Amino acid sequence: MKVTFPHMGNLWLGLKTALQELGHEVIVPPKPSKRTLTLGSQYSPEFACLPLKINLGCFLEAIEQGADTIIMAGGVGPCRFGYYGAVQKRILEDLGYDVDFLIFDPPQGRWREFINDLKRVGNGRPLYKIFSALLFGIKKLEIMDDLEKLGHKIKAREINKGDTMHILEKTLHRLDDASSYKEIKRIKKEAIEELLSVPRKNIDPIRVAVTGEIFVVLEPFVNMEVENELGKMDVEVERTLYITDWVKEHLVPSLRGIRKHKLLEEMAKPYLGHFVGGDGQLSVASAVIYARKGFQGMVHLMPFTCMPEIIAQSILPRVSKDLSFPVLTLVFDEHTGKAGVLTRLEAFVDLLRRKREVVRV
Amino acid sequence: MKVGIPRGLLFYHYYPMWRVFLEEIGAEVIASPPTSKEILDLGTENSQDDVCLPVKIFFGHTVYLADKKVDYLFIPRIVAVEKEAYTCPKFLGLPDVIRSTLSDIPPVIDATVNVKKKDKSPLRAAIEIGRKFGVPLNTIRSAYENSCQALWEYRRLMLKGLTPDEAIDALFSGKKVEKKESGDIKIGVVGHPYNVYDRFSTLDMLGKLKNMGAEVITGEMIRQEDIEHHAEFLPKRLFWSYERDIVGSAFYLIHTKKVDGIINVVSFECGPDSLITELIQSEARRQGNFPIMVITLDEHTGEAGLLTRLEAFVDMLRMRKR
Numbered sequence: 001m002k003v004t005f006p007h008m009g010n011l012w013l014g015l016k017t018a019l020q021e022l023g024h025e026v027i028v029p030p031k032p033s034k035r036t037l038t039l040g041s042q043y044s045p046e047f048a049c050l051p052l053k054i055n056l057g058c059f060l061e062a063i064e065q066g067a068d069t070i071i072m073a074g075g076v077g078p079c080r081f082g083y084y085g086a087v088q089k090r091i092l093e094d095l096g097y098d099v100d101f102l103i104f105d106p107p108q109g110r111w112r113e114f115i116n117d118l119k120r121v122g123n124g125r126p127l128y129k130i131f132s133a134l135l136f137g138i139k140k141l142e143i144m145d146d147l148e149k150l151g152h153k154i155k156a157r158e159i160n161k162g163d164t165m166h167i168l169e170k171t172l173h174r175l176d177d178a179s180s181y182k183e184i185k186r187i188k189k190e191a192i193e194e195l196l197s198v199p200r201k202n203i204d205p206i207r208v209a210v211t212g213e214i215f216v217v218l219e220p221f222v223n224m225e226v227e228n229e230l231g232k233m234d235v236e237v238e239r240t241l242y243i244t245d246w247v248k249e250h251l252v253p254s255l256r257g258i259r260k261h262k263l264l265e266e267m268a269k270p271y272l273g274h275f276v277g278g279d280g281q282l283s284v285a286s287a288v289i290y291a292r293k294g295f296q297g298m299v300h301l302m303p304f305t306c307m308p309e310i311i312a313q314s315i316l317p318r319v320s321k322d323l324s325f326p327v328l329t330l331v332f333d334e335h336t337g338k339a340g341v342l343t344r345l346e347a348f349v350d351l352l353r354r355k356r357e358v359v360r361v
Numbered sequence: 362m363k364v365g366i367p368r369g370l371l372f373y374h375y376y377p378m379w380r381v382f383l384e385e386i387g388a389e390v391i392a393s394p395p396t397s398k399e400i401l402d403l404g405t406e407n408s409q410d411d412v413c414l415p416v417k418i419f420f421g422h423t424v425y426l427a428d429k430k431v432d433y434l435f436i437p438r439i440v441a442v443e444k445e446a447y448t449c450p451k452f453l454g455l456p457d458v459i460r461s462t463l464s465d466i467p468p469v470i471d472a473t474v475n476v477k478k479k480d481k482s483p484l485r486a487a488i489e490i491g492r493k494f495g496v497p498l499n500t501i502r503s504a505y506e507n508s509c510q511a512l513w514e515y516r517r518l519m520l521k522g523l524t525p526d527e528a529i530d531a532l533f534s535g536k537k538v539e540k541k542e543s544g545d546i547k548i549g550v551v552g553h554p555y556n557v558y559d560r561f562s563t564l565d566m567l568g569k570l571k572n573m574g575a576e577v578i579t580g581e582m583i584r585q586e587d588i589e590h591h592a593e594f595l596p597k598r599l600f601w602s603y604e605r606d607i608v609g610s611a612f613y614l615i616h617t618k619k620v621d622g623i624i625n626v627v628s629f630e631c632g633p634d635s636l637i638t639e640l641i642q643s644e645a646r647r648q649g650n651f652p653i654m655v656i657t658l659d660e661h662t663g664e665a666g667l668l669t670r671l672e673a674f675v676d677m678l679r680m681r682k683r
Binding site for chain 1: 408409411412438440445446447448449450451453454456457458461462471473595596597599600601629630631632633634635636638639640643646
C-alpha cells in the first residue's frame with residue numbers, strides 16, 4: 001500500500017511523519033505547481049473551487065509516482081469540502097485509475113466503518129500506537145506553526161529580505177528528517193536562535209491580519225505567497241488560522257477550542273448571526289477582533305466560488321465601514337496572476353500607511 | 362401591516378406556506394412581481410460581484426419591495442430542513458448578507474429554521490414570528506397548521522404537473538387546473554426551482570421546450586419516495602437537502618428512462634451545482650451515455666444562444682428516437 005494525501009501548506013510534514021511511524025510507504029505529492037493546477041483543472045468540474053482542483057492535481061501527480069491509496073478528510077457540510085472525496089473518487093474512476101480512497105468523515109454513529117478505516121491506516125498496530133504516531137506528527141506541525149508566527153515578526157523587520165524564509169525552509173526539512181521528540185526540540189531551539197539573530201531594522205511596522213478560507217491561506221503557491229510579499233513590504237502579518245488549530249479542532253475537541261469558538265461567534269454576531277460552513281464566520285469575526293487589537297488592516301483570501309467566503313465577502317464591507325478598518329478581499333482561481341495580486345497589495349499597504357500617518361498627525 | 366416576500370430563492374419552495382401563515386396572523390402579504398430586467402438590474406447593482414445569479418435576483422426583489430414601502434421583509438434563515446443535511450450556505454447567511462449590503466431597508470423577519478435543533482423547529486419559528494406581532498398562541502398554532510396544509514396542497518398540485526406559478530394561481534385565485542399537453546418527446550428539466558421556474562433568467566426555457574413540442578418533466582413532478590430512493594445511489598449521502606433532491610430526481614429519470622433526455626439547469630458560480638452536475642453527468646455516462654445537456658445561466662445569457670442549443674438538443678433526441 002503506497003499512501004498519499006493532498007497538500008495544504010505544511011500538512012504533509014505531519015501526515016508523512018505519522019504514516020511513516022506506522023510503517024507505511026508514503027508518497028508525498030510534489031509541491032503544488034503550475035502543472036498540478038493544470039492537471040487538476042483539466043479534470044475538475046469548472047466551477048469547483050480551487051482547493052478541489054489542486055487536490056485532484058496532487059492526486060494525479062502522486063499516482064504517477066506510484067501511489068495507490070489516498071487519505072482524505074471528509075465532512076458533513078455545508079462547505080463543499082466534505083463532498084470532495086466522493087467526487088474526486090468518481091472522477092479518478094472515470095479516468096480509469098484504480099486507487100483506494102480512505103475518507104475520514106466525522107463518525108456520526110457509523111463507528112464501525114470509522115474504526116475499520118482507522119485500522120487500515122494503523123497498519124495492524126494497536127490504537128495507542130496510532131495516536132502516538134499522530135501526536136508526533138502534530139508536534140512537528142506545532143513547532144513549524146510557532147516558528148512561522150515568530151517568522152512573521154522577523155520578516156517585517158529583516159534587512160536582507162528572504163533570510164527568515166530561508167531559515168524556515170531549512171528547518172522544515174530538518175524536522176522532516178527528525179525521528180525523536182528530543183531531536184525536534186533541539187531543532188526548534190536552534191531555529192529560534194537563528195531567527196532571532198537575523199539582522200533587523202528598528203521600525204514600527206504596519207500590522208495586517210491575514211484571514212480567509214483555510215486552504216488558500218495556508219498554501220503559499222495558491223495565494224501567491226501573500227504573507228511573504230507583505231513581509232517584503234515591511235508589513236507584519238498575523239495569520240488567523242494555523243494548521244494545528246484545524247487538526248486539533250477536528251481531532252481533539254477541547255474546552256479551549258470550544259471557548260475560542262464561542263468567542264468567534266460572539267464577535268461575528270452583530271454582522272453574521274449564524275455559522276455558514278467553512279471559515280466564513282471566522283473571517284467576519286477576525287475583522288472585528290483585529291480592528292479592536294489595533295491592527296491597521298486585514299487581507300481576506302478566498303477561492304473563486306467559495307460559498308462560505310462569498311457570504312463573508314458580502315458582509316465585510318459593512319464591518320469595514322463601521323469600524324473604519326480597511327479590508328482587502330483577494331479572490332483566487334486558476335487564472336489569477338501574481339502581478340495583479342502584488343499591485344493590489346502594494347496599493348492596500350500604501351493606503352494603510354497613509355491612514356496611519358493621518359491618524360498620527 | 363404589510364409583509365413583503367421577495368420572489369426568489371426559496372419562494373418557489375415555500376411561498377404558499379408563508380403566505381397562508383402570515384395572512385392568518387393578520388398580515389397583508391405582498392409578493393414581488395415576476396423577475397424582470399428592472400429587478401435584475403436592481404439586484405446586480407446592489408449585490409457583491411461574486412454572489413450567484415439567483416441571489417442577485419433575490420436582491421433585486423428585495424430592493425423592489427423595500428421601495429414599495431412594505432413594513433417588513435420576510436427572509437427566514439433556513440438552516441436545515443432535515444436531520445442529516447443542511448441547505449446551501451447562502452441560506453445560512455442570507456438575512457445577514459441582505460442587512461449588511463442594503464441600507465435603508467425595512468426590518469427583516471429572519472426567524473431561524475433548523476430541524477437539527479429542538480428549539481429551532483418550523484413551529485418554534487412560527488411562534489417566534491407570531492409573538493413578535495402579539496398574536497395569541499392558539500391563532501399561531503392554527504395558522505401554522507393551515508400553512509402546512511397549504512404546502513402539502515401546493516406540492517400535490519406540482520406533482521400533477523403544474524409549475525409553481527400555476528399551482529400558486531390554483532391555490533389562491535381558484536383558477537382551474539389545466540390539463541397537461543403531451544409531446545412526442547419527453548425532456549426532464551432538473552435544477553434549483555429558483556432557476557428552473559424563473560421565466561426571466563431562463564428566458565422562458567420551459568415555454569420554449571413546450572413550443573418545440575416536447576413534454577417537460579421537472580423535479581417537482583416526481584414523487585419524494587422515488588427521489589429519496591434514487592438519491593441512495595450516491596457514493597456518499599449528500600449533505601445539502603435541495604441538491605440531494607435534484608440529484609435524486611435526475612438519477613430517477615436516468616435510471617427509469619422516463620424521459621428521452623435531461624437538461625440540467627445550473628447558475629454560474631453555484632457551489633453545490635458544481636459538484637452535483639459532475640455526479641449527474643458521470644451517472645448519465647455510466648448509464649449508456651444517457652442524453653444530458655447542461656445549461657449555465659448568468660446575467661448575460663443570450664436568447665439566440667439558448668434557443669440554438671435547445672433546438673439542437675430536441676432535434677438530437679428526436680433523431681435518437683427514430
